[in-house]
Amino acid sequence: MRLRRHVRVQGLAKSEVFWGSLASTIGIFLPSFVLVLVAAPTRVSTLGATYSSSPTWATAR
Incomplete structure (x- = not known):
């Protein structure tokens, strides 16, 4: 009885399947x-900078 070096899954070695x-x-x-x-x-941070400044419509004229 011969020992197999690699177990093959559909033509690929298990190590090839793992890395793939x-x-x-x-x-x-x-x-x-x-x-x-x-x-x-x-x-x-971009949204925070945008919303931290007061909007132009909220300033009193």
């Missing part, structure tokens, strides 16, 4: 994390 699934998971979720961690704080 890891790469696809990163490709799907990384843009969301980048948006939340980088773009959202910038957006909040």
Whole structure:
């Protein structure tokens, strides 16, 4: 009886399946994390600067 070196799943080794699934998971979720961690704080600070100043319609004339 011969021992198999790699277990194959539909022609691919398990390590190939693992790295492919890891790469696809990163490709799907990384843009969301980048948006939340980088773009959202910038957006909040921009909105805060916009709304902190008094609007022109509220000034007494």
